[in-house]
Amino acid sequence: xxxxxxxxxxxxxxxxxxxxxxxxxxxxxxxxxxxxxxxxxxxxxxxxxxxxxxxxxxxxxxxxxxxxxxxxxxxxxxxxxxxxxxxxxxxxxxxxxxx
Numbered sequence: 001x002x003x004x005x006x007x008x009x010x011x012x013x014x015x016x017x018x019x020x021x022x023x024x025x026x027x028x029x030x031x032x033x034x035x036x037x038x039x040x041x042x043x044x045x046x047x048x049x050x051x052x053x054x055x056x057x058x059x060x061x062x063x064x065x066x067x068x069x070x071x072x073x074x075x076x077x078x079x080x081x082x083x084x085x086x087x088x089x090x091x092x093x094x095x096x097x098x099x
Contacts (some may be wrong), residue, residue, distance in 0.1 A: 004055040014087040017055040
């Protein structure tokens with residue numbers, strides 16, 4: 001199972017995830033991508049739908065990440081709560097529109 005770090009932006013209420021540690025299955029897929037022979041044999045030399053390689057976690061009723069959930073109910077190791085900034089996507093939109 002892959003593990004992630006979650007980022008919650010209080011201003012825009014968006015969430016993003018960064019890969020913290022990838023699993024053996026994903027590592028094997030990455031090795032196939034780097035193998036020239038595998039790239040020639042397969043159009044897509046990896047399976048993009050690996051189980052447990054997507055972040056999953058619990059949220060409370062207000063849409064805020066629930067950091068008190070039981071072990072085994074998510075693969076987000078820890079959360080970073082950014083209370084003063086919007087997410088990078090919202091910041092780009094603001095810059096583009098001059099807000």
